[in-house]
Amino acid sequence: MASISIRSVSKSFGLYPVLQGLNLEIADGEFVSFLGPSGCGKSTLLFCISGLEDLTAGTIHLGDRDLAHIPPRDRNIALVFQDYALYPHMRVRENIAFPLQQQGLAADVIRQQVAWAAELLGLEALLDRSPAELSGGQRQRVAVGRAIVRNPAALLMDEPLSNLDAGLRVRMRTEIKRLQKELGLTVIFVTHDQEEAMVMSDRIAVMNAGVLQQFADPMTVYREPANQFVAGFIGSPQMNFLPGSMAGGGLNEASVLGVRPHDLVPARDASSDVLVMRGRLTLIEPAGPVAFLDVTLPDGSLIKATCADPRAYRPGEDLLLAVVRGNVSVFDAATGVRTGALAPGS
């Protein structure tokens, strides 16, 4: 693993500037997303780091090595592209083993490494299939397996989830984040999906037109956006912008007010009748307006809860969760049919 230092990096195609004086210090073991609208330069920056594109100006260091003089294949940086690019004529086993074979490693070392990656990603039962015999999510896991199998110094992913359906996308982003934490990987994840960036990242680099707008943790980007572009780009539905005069107190049209829809709520009474459960917090996924909490119950099962502000919580702590009984559906176990909601407190 290694840190990545991007210093005063600019890139032009002909006279057209695509990246303009970017500075980013990415820590060892950090999960960073590049987030911004289509065409803002996310992929170009990724290609510059991996060596598929040259810089016009500036430097990129991996740990303390200046990458300028290191050819792409010697950088030990793994890339996962949007379309996975698996070899269709090879089985899953050979796809994952491919980078190790290229390095000329011994057969038993390769076998061990492939078994390790397959176990980590739940691919053991699929090793003898061809890519055509896999679902999109399984293919994506094979692509990740092939990327991590050689212990890369950094893992770069360019919109790897964009081909998946919404449900699978949510599952895969949790899996990738868990894997990254388990292995202590330095990951750069390119996306134009702000929710995806928020739930997965330690820090988000928000870009627009080749210029870095803000580089901060998800909650800071959400609560303290550096400018109106970031404020409008992060958060769904989008932030309301209002004339400053609406605030009174001497403000006028020289100011713009930003109000998040989630913060603009009708007043209502707190509800009372709740079902309570206790569990251990295992993972926090900040999503801006709320955060999702993965909580393990005493019987080992995992449930997802939400909270307003995750900064008060730490993974590993015990949590009490409550749900309004009337919001708990009741199903017939034999038929799966919903029979109603939980009755008020008993």
Ligand SMILES: Nc1ncnc2c1ncn2[C@@H]1O[C@H](COP(=O)(O)OP(=O)(O)OP(=O)(O)O)[C@@H](O)[C@H]1O
């Ligand atoms: N080889 C190239 N020659 C000329 N211009 C290019 C080249 N590659 C990219 N560009 C331009 O550079 C800009 C940034 O492209 P890039 O692919 O980095 O955007 P992106 O942020 O990854 O967008 P998307 O979200 O659509 O993938 C775009 O305006 C694009 O047209």
Ligand SMILES: [Mg+2]
């Ligand atoms: Mg791109």
